[in-house]
Amino acid sequence: YKHSPKWSKFHYKKINNSLIDCENRNRINSNKFLTMSPFLLIRNNVLFLSKLNTKSFHSMNVRYNSTLISSPKSDISPKLNDFLIEKNLNPIYCYEELQLESTRKKILMETKNLSGIYLILNKVTLDYYIGSASTDRFYARFSNHLIYLRGSQILKLAARNYKLSNFAFIILELFPEIVTRENNKHLIDLEDFYLKSLLPNYNILTEAGSSFGYKHTEMTRLKMSSNYSQERRDRIGSLNKGKNLSLETIDKLRYKSLNRDKLNYSEQAKLNMKKNSKSVILYNLNKTIYGEYSSIVEAASSIGCSEKTIRRALKTEKKLLKRRWIINYK
Incomplete structure (x- = not known):
């Protein structure tokens, strides 16, 4: 290790079966030093060795040179x-x-x-x-x-x-x-x-990788409250209330809706969706069973309608689908 470029900043002497770092005056047991992985770290001027899998260390595609320490x-x-x-x-x-x-x-x-x-x-x-x-x-x-x-x-x-x-x-x-x-x-x-x-003062959060411990200031809470007041919500809600769209705008919206790109799922994607979907049963209006399907996707494909139409029907009280069937989860 002492001849490697990674250790060029340090010189070690062996005294009483121990290694002495002459620069930081830290005593390290030589047996422990040699059995641990070859990676040296300095934290707050304290020299210590990090336990690291040697195999993974040598397989890393990383350039460590003499400027590491x-x-x-x-x-x-x-x-x-x-x-x-x-x-x-x-x-x-x-x-x-x-x-x-x-x-x-x-x-x-x-x-x-x-x-x-x-x-x-x-x-x-x-x-x-x-x-x-x-x-x-x-x-x-x-x-x-x-x-x-x-x-x-x-x-x-x-x-x-x-x-x-x-x-x-x-x-x-x-x-x-x-x-x-x-x-x-x-x-x-x-x-x-x-x-x-x-304790950096540019960091908002007090814990790494988490928002735990962060609290908005009183001023921020007051601003948020004023920005989303009931008065503002009512004003936003009334912006388009009673507004009549021009025929040109209506035609553009209709054209955009009719020519929307359809999602083409692969066979594997459809199988995955079927696995995660609930089975549904389709009844005729006279309560007889029309069909049983393993998923909403399969039911939509069978009767030639959109999946959204089936999901909307399932959320209603009567579960009426296209005025021809009654649909429910199995």
Whole structure:
């Protein structure tokens, strides 16, 4: 491990069957060190090893190089450097001058196939936002937040008020696996750790991946109440009441309705719908059974009518269908 580029920042000495990290002065039992998976993480300047399946680690299509573990770089702005020191952070990558096309290309290339936790810092107010990105989604998160202004409303307003050059995009920690449905919970837990530790003021929610704990302010509740008052609802409801459409408009609506594209389901899709549908029985008006069908789709096909017509009839009290049958669930 010590000759690998991933460990180039660290030098280890073996003392009393233990490994000493000379930079952070952390003592690690060598036997435990060698049996665990080869992935090193720094969190709040504490060196520890992540338990990761070795097979899955080597099968990952991810570029890990010597910049995986690094201290704050000397080429970043003093304000950003002070922020990292104050918050006791040791990020993986720091990107400034976000308004430049070269910086955006650099983010796209260097974060390709990576996943983890990121921080967006307003260097003027020192407010910040923390989020998580699944595999190969760092650049998408960056562009959505700061270029296309999607996502967090607070961050969107800040990005409009301040120039893009006043923001920094920081990758705090990499997630050591390709994100799947099974391990996504671990990424959310990692994001939750940073939310609870750093308490970012651009984040509305207090828990990662959940709206639990969020409450509207009193002012917001009053605005919502006034926006959807009964008076406004009545006014909207009366807009088209009593209005007569022109013959031209009626013809357009009729033409649009008659020439609507019909949905063509595959045979497999029809079978799936039949499995999930309830059986229905069709009676003649004299109460004799006309037919029994495994689904509404099959009944509609048999009598040559729309599925919507059958569903409407089933919701009525008399269950009368096209004045010829009575339909009901089996």
